[in-house]
Amino acid sequence: METLNYQVLEKSGYKGYVLKDAPEKVLQFGEGNFLRAFVDYWFDVSNEKVGWNGKCCLVQPIAPGLAKLINAQEGLYTLYLRGRQNGEKVDAKRVISSVSRCLNPYEKEDYDAMMQVAVSDDLEYIVSNTTEAGIVYDPACQANDCPPSSFPAKLTQVLLARYNAKKPGVVVLSCELIDNNGKELLKCVNQYIDQWGLDDGFKKWVNEDCTFCSTLVDRIVPGRIRDAAEVARLEEENGYHDELIDVGEIFGVWNIEGPAWLEDKLPFKAAGLNCPVVPDVTPYKKRKVRILNGAHTGFVLGAYLAGFDIVRDCMHDDVIRGFMNKMLLEEVVPILPLDQEDCKQFAAAVEDRFNNPFVNHELMSISLNSTSKWRARNMPSLLEYVEKNGTLPTCLSMGLAAYIAFYSNDIQGLTDKGLVCKRPAGNEYTVSDDRWVLEFYNAHKDDDIPTLVHAVMTNEQMWGQDLTAVPGFEQRTVENLTKIRTEGAKAAYASCL
Template sequence: MEQALNRTTAGTGEAPPVKILQFGEGNFLRAFVDWMIDILNEQTSFSGAIEVIQPIPHGRVDTLNQQEGLYHVLLEGIRKGKPHAERRLITSVKGGLNPYEDYKGYLQLAENPGLEFIVSNTTEAGIAFDNTDTSADTIPNSFPGKLTALLYHRFTHFQGAPSKAPVIVPCELIDRNGDKLKQYVLQYADLWDTDPAFHSWIKQHCIFCNTLVDRIVPGYPEEKADSIQKEMGYNDQLIVAGEYFHLWVIEGPSHIQKQLPFQEAGLNVLFVDDLTPYRTRKVRILNGLHTSMVPVGYLNGNRTVKQAVDDEVLGPFLEKELFEEIIPTLDLPEEELSDFAHDILDRFRNPFIKHELSAIALNSISKYKVRVLPSLLKYHELHDTLPDRLVFALAAMICFYRGEWEGDKMPLNDSEEVIAFIQKAWRKKDIRDTVQMVLGNKSFWGQDLNDIQGLTQKITASVMEIQQNGITSTLQKAELWG
């Protein structure tokens, strides 16, 4: 029988002093930031631990504390052209706190004189302003509100000392994430009528970095967890699997690189003056292809990323979408984009990772707007015609959000409002009316997509074909795959 995993059974000793507060205990941060800090502690003089803050009322902080911050990361992928697998016990996390149960204790975390960094990943919707957060007297609903309360407590406790202003490094996948987070913190400072000196402290001394993160993290390896635990000899409820590839691009002052010497540890972390080219490349190619793949693949009977890219019809469809419709819209050297795209396809074909399409279906409508629609619009602008495959992916998404396909329920994972709206549209008698209603929702797309010449007709035709003949036959008939 496997023994409990904790610092006594694992023989790890106590964690080093806390230097980092982390909003979020999800799979990604634990397999990305916490993994990197663990390596940093091992291979450099950094010597800092992470205290995790649970950003929502229900999460995994209790389990994390039961294991005294310990868990294993399993990395599998292609490294230097060869299959590579490794397992690492993560010791960089001291523990966690649920501010919904202990708000006072949460604020007291700000009193740590050794705190240097705050990192976060509260999903793409996490960096938002909630005007119902009218005070820091009780726990704010939003992540920016919680962060403002913490920073204000630190500002007050250390009497506005510039040296106690932390570096904030958000990992949410939104454009200019650091800038937006800073904007909302200042907005809360105004709303709460805080000391004007707090504004100056935030503006002049707190550093908000814009970042880009890249690692595929499927999460808990359900199918092989039992065998892994038997092999390790520990009952680890927080095992997290990911690919070996990783990239973290951080835009900020050069001195941060000295504080976080990732490159000394051989980690793929870039400190840059402008991350815009890296973000555009990643969001349009990797994330855009993921988002396109979900509805087309799922309706085609594929359930994982690898199945989709290996499919004899869908695989060529995705490659043509990537090389003929996405890459031509990007303002970067063609060779660099092509190399990156081939790397992405290799990562998607990773034989070690079972990356479920359902796991990346979260908020697919908002993801299409951010990740795919800009490529469609740019292609239309450049060529005065519509990109067939990007349009087809949108048609498949409308079918996907119907909620049922050939007797199977679709894994819809979106807000109740989004799902209800599209399913209401499907109750229209005419498919063209359904398409017009969805494309006309400006809250989805930021504009009325019916205004794009030919788009409504093209999507209507594709939706009808998909409904009648399925994905494979429709792609073959339209010659969108070969």
């Protein structure tokens, strides 16, 4: 079977949107599954919906990468967006044609080509996702390295070439999963400007003419399809071989922190895409952490004790699903400092995302490091709820008891791999967390319920404070843990409804 390219795609009879030629308006550092299922998808839809007429030139951030595969397929690849939307199963296929080529800057010819894109009149945006470790200042990088090892140093070279060519500034969209990603990237660039002794005019141009945006990305991207039989079936249907098949969930939102004019400059709003430009992404990160991530941590530990293994199966159970939705809609959403209807829609989408028929998300994988997760994701919601309402939230309070139950259920002992416990059904499971957390629970394995609860809630290393200071919380947790131990976690969740 022939490998995908424009000629092969035409022969296959593909009827979807394709744009073969367009100017390179985006220089994108990163060519992995996420950016291709997210950013390049946004630009591809913008080409179709509003005639944006642009291409993305990709750059490998590190030496081993996908450049040869991408170029062999002329930038084309098949993207499947799979999941549930408004309760309906979705399996949407799209051939992405927004990518022009991919450069490997560790080869001299491609390094020079990257610099040619840098000074192009067509260039408007620089996008990056070089992993959380990518935005780092490495003083070993020098101005004459071809290329320097760090991404911010490469970016400094690109921007310097553009400045020296007397071209206008660009918009930089950072997608790395760190706080204030755009601000941190600009900070690194300024460090290289100072280290390399570059002129003040360039520094002024970078900081005033260029727009560095922090962004918050949200789409689960499993990436490659692992099942060889399914790949073979899809390629038979498509009529071509594709080395770059990509898979993401149907849900996607890209919050971009930037000036008001940027929303009209970017093609996404006009294309009907979920990509708002906002003055500050911090509240949207709080929304994601409190609702999406907080939902996971809030229900999965008790659900596992109740006999569930996969997130999707939990969404098919009235009690577990009802517990999660009550926690989100009655206890978490009302205290968030954002538009309430927007938060409700985000929360409603969580159920669809968790009920994805194409993803087997194991509860035990979500359970990793639940102590720090509960502190970051759920505890702030609980404390703010108490402050606002003067009462304890029913489901969030039960969530702490479920956390304690998961970490202390019939402890068998501590091994190199973690704390071995037993499920009520009888099978063993291993709790994974910081070693001091596991040692704490192992040391308290013979405590009665009130003693254990008191020890956990007064452990300020875990929570940064003494949770027994919250009125009624200790007694409520004793009652909830007793209910979980005596009646089972599902019955305990049901009592909250």
